[in-house]
Amino acid sequence: MxxxxxxxxxxxxxxxxxxxxxxxxxxxxxxxxxxxxxxxxxxxxxxxxxxxxxxxxxxxxxxxxxxxxxxxxxxxxxxxxxxxxxxxxxxxxxxxxxxxxxxxxxxxxxxxxxxxxxxxxxxxxxxxxxxxxxxxxxxxxxxxxxxxxxxxxxxxxxxxxxxxxxxxxxxxxxxxGCGTFEVSVAGRASHAGLEPAAGVNALVEAAHQVLAVAALARPEIGTTVTPTVASAGTLDNVVPAEATVVVDVRVESADEKERIESAFAALSPRLDEAVITVRGGVGRPPxxxxxxxxxxxxxxxxxxxxxxxxxxxxxxxxxxxxxxxxxxxxxxxxxxxxxxxxxxxxxxxxxxxxxxxxxxxxxxxxxRPQAGQTSSDGTNKPPKSHT
CATH class of the missing domain: 3.40.630.10 (Zn peptidases)
Structure with missing residues (x-):
């Protein structure tokens, strides 16, 4: 050699x-x-x-x-x-x-x-x-x-x-493997001083979800689940109607990828009338x-x-x-x-x-012998575009 x-x-x-x-x-x-x-x-x-x-x-x-x-x-x-x-x-x-x-x-x-x-x-x-x-x-x-x-x-x-x-x-x-999830919460606005109970506090719901997703981590086997960005609310006297939490996820195995993605899909609201939407996934496999x-x-x-x-x-x-x-x-x-x-x-x-x-x-x-696969046109060139 x-x-x-x-x-x-x-x-x-x-x-x-x-x-x-x-x-x-x-x-x-x-x-x-x-x-x-x-x-x-x-x-x-x-x-x-x-x-x-x-x-x-x-x-x-x-x-x-x-x-x-x-x-x-x-x-x-x-x-x-x-x-x-x-x-x-x-x-x-x-x-x-x-x-x-x-x-x-x-x-x-x-x-x-x-x-x-x-x-x-x-x-x-x-x-x-x-x-x-x-x-x-x-x-x-x-x-x-x-x-x-x-x-x-x-x-x-x-x-x-x-x-x-x-x-x-x-x-x-x-x-x-790594990916990003976005957990969005829809609640209902109300006056924070006059009628706080009339609203559905999206920030409180988001806090519950942050704790729930953070608990999915298994660092002993290389799985980290880290809430990284959060946003909620409009004014200090308004019960927030919307909130968003972004979560970074890293896994070492395909089994953990499947577990984490299933767990995010199964997230459910803790507050009555709150609605949760989850987007994202582990886009890069381990x-x-x-x-x-x-x-x-x-x-x-x-x-x-x-x-x-x-x-x-x-x-x-x-x-x-x-x-x-x-x-x-x-x-x-x-x-x-x-x-x-x-x-x-x-x-x-x-x-x-x-x-x-x-x-x-x-x-x-x-x-190394030839791998034996080529582009669809029979050449070794990539197609003009992938969109």
């Missing part, structure tokens, strides 16, 4: 230049005009380093980018170009490199991982069978990209997710560590001492692992501060991570 230490050197300065280019095109989720410009820039960077054609794939959630090295598909490099930062963040926090760290919105989650993967692939003389898919709506649930992700994962048969690394540079070998075992073993041979870790956050790797496709996550940037003002990437780790991705691709190309 080729050692990662024997890989062709990558140019860190060139990686920094490409990272700067991507960061300076802001790409907040759901901002379609900004995402269009971002997707076009991602495509230009990929084509500039790897050649070929990076297609911009339209969807209602924003444009994705797909590149193929040709030949029978064998490995999918999976990432996203949308970020959580609103337009204008770059002006307040411009891209900079200082004391061995690169700073800027999206450097760690996950533009740095995209750049590293592209530069790692550029060191390979044979890129046949390699596909890159960069989606536009990962940060908001991947509702418009999921079908395309699953299609290409099944076609390729192995997935490398270039999300940011776990603490200490560990790759991510497991992820919890990523079991078994899905990463094969590829993690290869990664450890390429980079001795590399650690793997199961984490609570979700990614698009949850979808591919749930299909039974071998998936290794957290292969992107080493750094920290995802979604925060201090988000950063460790420049000194960029070359090693680029070479790790290249080494994994090399091994997969040599050892």
């Amino acid at each position: 080729t050692s990662m230490r024997q890989a062709v050197d990558v140019n860190v300065d060139a990686m920094i230049d490409d990272l700067r280019t991507l960061v300076q095109v802001e790409s907040p989720s759901r901002q379609l005009d900004a995402l269009r410009k971002s997707a076009e820039t991602v495509a230009e960077v990929i084509e500039g380093r790897l050649g070929g054609h990076a297609a911009v794939v339209d969807s209602d959630g924003g444009p994705h980018v797909h590149w193929s090295g040709g030949g029978a598909p064998r490995v999918l490099i999976l990432g996203h170009h949308d970020t959580v930062f609103p337009l204008g963040t770059l002006e307040l926090r411009p891209f900079r490199v200082e004391d061995g760290r690169a700073y800027g919105p999206g450097v760690f989650d996950m533009l740095g991982g995209l750049v590293q993967a592209v530069h790692g692939l550029a060191t390979l003389t044979d890129r046949s069978g390699v596909e890159i898919l960069v989606t536009a709506d990962e940060e908001v649930g991947s509702h418009f990209s999921r079908a395309l992700i699953e299609e290409r994962a099944l076609a390729c048969g192995a997935v490398l997710v270039v999300e940011g690394a776990a603490d200490g540079g560990a790759v991510k070998t497991g992820r919890k 990523m079991p560590e078994s899905a990463a075992a094969e590829l993690f073993a290869v990664a450890r041979r390429l980079l001795p001492g590399l650690e793997g870790r199961a984490v609570g956050g979700g990614s698009d790797g949850n979808f591919t692992a749930a299909l039974g496709v071998p998936t290794l996550d957290g292969l992107g940037a080493v750094g920290g501060g995802a979604h925060a003002d201090h988000e950063y990437l460790l420049v000194g780790s960029m070359a090693e991570r680029a070479n790790l991705v290249a080494g994994l691709v090399n091994v997969i190309q040599d050892s």
Whole structure:
């Protein structure tokens, strides 16, 4: 097996230049005009380093980018170009490199991982069978990209997710399934001083429901149920007629996903005449560590001492692992501060991570047969759009 230490050197300065280019095109989720410009820039960077054609794939959630090295598909490099930062963040926090760290919105989650993967692939003389898919709506649930992700994962048969690394540079070998529920309460307004009993207090009902859903948690087996956002009422002298509670849920097993979804569906009001409506679900299925075992073993041979870790956050790797496709996550940037003002990437780790991705691709190309599935038109290209 080729050692990662024997890989062709990558140019860190060139990686920094490409990272700067991507960061300076802001790409907040759901901002379609900004995402269009971002997707076009991602495509230009990929084509500039790897050649070929990076297609911009339209969807209602924003444009994705797909590149193929040709030949029978064998490995999918999976990432996203949308970020959580609103337009204008770059002006307040411009891209900079200082004391061995690169700073800027999206450097760690996950533009740095995209750049590293592209530069790692550029060191390979044979890129046949390699596909890159960069989606536009990962940060908001991947509702418009999921079908395309699953299609290409099944076609390729192995997935490398270039999300940011776990603490200490560990790759991510497991992820919890995650989802969001919204519990809405309809009551009846009345004067809080003159006729409080004439109303149906939606806030009091919501308080009962918060306690009920929080009690569903089973942290001893990895299930967390966390009320995160609540709203109710209009004025301080009016019994609130409406209330809403948003709940974050994380689970480690399909059985827990089913239990939690059933429990939310069965919620019932405690107050007479209150009405409860529940929306949402566990949208990302759990990523079991078994899905990463094969590829993690290869990664450890390429980079001795590399650690793997199961984490609570979700990614698009949850979808591919749930299909039974071998998936290794957290292969992107080493750094920290995802979604925060201090988000950063460790420049000194960029070359090693680029070479790790290249080494994994090399091994997969040599050892993995064609998965045997293609797009509906008989090619290895994705359809024009998934909406």
